[in-house]
Amino acid sequence: MTATKGLEGIVAASSSISSIIDGVLTYRGINIDELAEHATFEEVAYLLWHGHLPTQAQLDGLIDQFGQYAGVPADVIAGLRLYPKDSNSMAALRTAVSSLALYDSEANDMSREANIRKAVKLQAQLPTIVAAYARIREGKEPIAPKKGVGIAHNFLYMLTGEEPAQVAIEAMDKALVLHADHELNASTFAARVTVATLSDIYSGVTSAIGALKGPLHGGANEAVMVMLDEIGSPANLEPYIQNKLDNKEKVMGFGHRVYKNGDPRAKHLMQMSRQLGELNGDMTLYEMSIKIEELVTGQKGLKPNVDFYSASCYTMLGIPRDLFTPIFAISRVSGWTAHILEQFEDNRLIRPRAEYVGPVNAHYLPMAKRA
Ligand SMILES: CC(=O)SCCNC(=O)CCNC(=O)[C@H](O)C(C)(C)COP(=O)(O)OP(=O)(O)OC[C@H]1O[C@@H](n2cnc3c(N)ncnc32)[C@H](O)[C@@H]1OP(=O)(O)O
Ligand SMILES: O=C([O-])CC(=O)C(=O)O
Numbered sequence: 001m002t003a004t005k006g007l008e009g010i011v012a013a014s015s016s017i018s019s020i021i022d023g024v025l026t027y028r029g030i031n032i033d034e035l036a037e038h039a040t041f042e043e044v045a046y047l048l049w050h051g052h053l054p055t056q057a058q059l060d061g062l063i064d065q066f067g068q069y070a071g072v073p074a075d076v077i078a079g080l081r082l083y084p085k086d087s088n089s090m091a092a093l094r095t096a097v098s099s100l101a102l103y104d105s106e107a108n109d110m111s112r113e114a115n116i117r118k119a120v121k122l123q124a125q126l127p128t129i130v131a132a133y134a135r136i137r138e139g140k141e142p143i144a145p146k147k148g149v150g151i152a153h154n155f156l157y158m159l160t161g162e163e164p165a166q167v168a169i170e171a172m173d174k175a176l177v178l179h180a181d182h183e184l185n186a187s188t189f190a191a192r193v194t195v196a197t198l199s200d201i202y203s204g205v206t207s208a209i210g211a212l213k214g215p216l217h218g219g220a221n222e223a224v225m226v227m228l229d230e231i232g233s234p235a236n237l238e239p240y241i242q243n244k245l246d247n248k249e250k251v252m253g254f255g256h257r258v259y260k261n262g263d264p265r266a267k268h269l270m271q272m273s274r275q276l277g278e279l280n281g282d283m284t285l286y287e288m289s290i291k292i293e294e295l296v297t298g299q300k301g302l303k304p305n306v307d308f309y310s311a312s313c314y315t316m317l318g319i320p321r322d323l324f325t326p327i328f329a330i331s332r333v334s335g336w337t338a339h340i341l342e343q344f345e346d347n348r349l350i351r352p353r354a355e356y357v358g359p360v361n362a363h364y365l366p367m368a369k370r371a
Contacts, residue, residue, distance in 0.1 A: 003354065012184060016051070018182060020259070023259055023261050025182070025264050027047055027048060028051055035177055041150060041151050041331070042054075042062055042066070045062070045123055046058060048180060048334050066120065067147030070127070070154065072096075072128045075103060076100060080129070083095070088213075089133065089326050090209065090219070091213070092133050094210055096129045097205055097206055100121075100122070112345075115340070123151070127145075127155040130155070130159075131143065150173060152175075153169045155330060175310060175314075181339075185217065186216075187209070187212040187336065190208050190210065191340055192343045192350065197349060198347065201340050205333060205337065212329055219325050221307040221310050221328060222321050223252035224307055224311035225314075227251070227253075234284065234287065238291075241296065245296070245300065252308075266303070266308060269310050269313055272309070276316035277312075289309060
């Protein structure tokens with residue numbers, strides 16, 4: 001038995017949710033470029049869960065359900081108030097999502113109907129939790145969700161307490177569409193491994209949030225902004241990046257396990273970054289990002305991934321950098337739950353083998369004989 005480090009190239013599940021074939025990403029067979037152009041996030045969530053785009057009535061029904069479920073149990077909000085104010089925002093989200101199960105009477109109901117309902121609940125409640133935690137740690141009161149508006153609109157509203165500009169809603173909505181699913185990425189795999197033991201959907205999503213948090217995965221979007229902040233001004237950019245490249249340090253937001261010729265989502269985020277810069281009348285972050293891409297791609301051949309331009313976009317939308325990865329989770333919970341539902345449909349325990357490289361023929365030593 002020989003291990004493949006990082007399971008590179010291993011096909012570990014069959015799925016009909018999203019595909020990456022020859023560098024083209026589709027959700028249920030629809031090219032991401034078409035969805036980024038035309039679809040709302042609510043349509044995409046429906047598509048991922050049900051396998052087809054919703055009719056108007058189905059879409060209205062889903063938005064109604066989001067309105068019905070977006071409130072978070074008072075005890076979960078009370079819990080957020082107890083977390084240390086400087087908690088990592090993904091750790092706070094992971095803890096709060098895990099606690100949601102305690103207040104859901106159907107948390108352990110494994111029927112498909114209950115699981116679909118819980119997927120919709122989780123999708124509705126994650127934005128409420130992220131916005132509430134962001135406000136609580138600043139000493140502000142959480143804002144109750146609105147009914148009848150989309151996830152992007154509601155999230156921005158709950159974060160600021162103000163009616164968001166249409167352009168901000170559209171940008172956030174497109175970002176959510178672009179992040180919704182991505183085949184067997186690490187967090188989705190974590191979710192599938194967890195529920196393949198026939199554990200519940202809350203456990204699966206909690207595992208997924210833990211996996212998304214890391215800087216080699218979703219946490220890279222925050223790390224990109226840390227890097228842009230460290231660079232500070234365009235004059236420092238070239239020496240900063242050159243130093244990283246010379247020292248073989250990773251430049252966050254570049255490279256990908258599957259895409260070697262570029263991530264098809266990055267161009268949409270790059271365009272959004274440019275447009276937001278134009279609207280704000282400040283092109284600094286966009287131009288710095290373009291320059292970093294020129295240097296890293298020019299010298300290493302590495303292309304930006306989904307996390308690179310999302311960092312400048314979210315910053316230009318006025319979002320604090322440690323909410324970038326929680327926003328990724330707000331979108332990806334649609335994909336995680338679609339994969340959990342798919343796993344339950346044809347489940348088998350996921351239990352690979354390890355190549356043993358430890359000592360052999362070792363023996364128990366009495367305490368007195370140990371060094
Ligand atoms: C939503 C997402 O999860 S998208 C990915 C987000 N993560 C990041 O942006 C973090 C930065 N990128 C990386 O760490 C990697 O490219 C990953 C984790 C995305 C993919 O990792 P892997 O497929 O395991 O590639 P691996 O890390 O082995 O890299 C292969 C080579 O490219 C180099 N490399 C890969 N990414 C980068 C990078 N961002 N900057 C500099 N060098 C890099 C590695 O150092 C390695 O070089 P070597 O062969 O000389 O040792
Ligand atoms: O697929 C991956 O490995 C990471 C990624 O881009 C995503 O999860 O969106």
